[in-house]
Amino acid sequence: MTEDVGEFHFCMEKTLMDQVGSVFIDCDPTGSFRIYTERPLSIFTTRGGSCSL
Numbered sequence: 356m357t358e359d360v361g362e363f364h365f366c367m368e369k370t371l372m373d374q375v376g377s378v379f380i381d382c383d384p385t386g387s388f389r390i391y392t393e394r395p396l397s398i399f400t401t402r403g404g405s406c407s408l
Contacts, residue, residue, distance in 0.1 A: 356368070378392050
């Protein structure tokens with residue numbers, strides 16, 4: 356599944372989207388972001404994590 360929002364292009368496998376439901380991305384002016392889902396997966400809620408470019 357893909358969706359364009361402004362200059363960003365998002366993609367996610369349909370099976371994952373079916374598991375987590377709606378996806379929300381919170382971004383701040385420094386470029387940091389957090390991803391929230393309607394139904395969190397336990398693998399992501401039991402440990403911290405981060406992404407960097």
